[in-house]
Amino acid sequence: MRTNAQVVGLPARGSLVEEAQSMVHQSPAAAVSLYRLPQVLTRIPVSKSSWFAGIQSGRYPKGYNLGPRTTVWRSDEIDQLISSMIEKGAVGPWTTKELGGVAR
Structure with missing residues (x-):
């Protein structure tokens, strides 16, 4: 007896599931x-105003x-961004000058 998938020409269900799982595991996305802003600022230790000024300048x-x-x-x-900062020598606890902020 043929299944509906076979009639339409689709592979069997088990192979579809396996193919989807392999795609998920291989997908870089x-x-x-x-990240929301608080999560970004824990990874890049600058103030909010320095972060948004850096966005405006292209840094x-x-x-x-996602919404208003x-x-x-x-x-x-x-x-x-972190990798490029490390390559530029801004390693470890970054200073605000290296990240584009204002020194305090």
């Missing part, structure tokens, strides 16, 4: 999280608006 990545009052940043973009 699956490892990307979305920091722009966020993605909700902005998020992709974790891979924040990780890339």
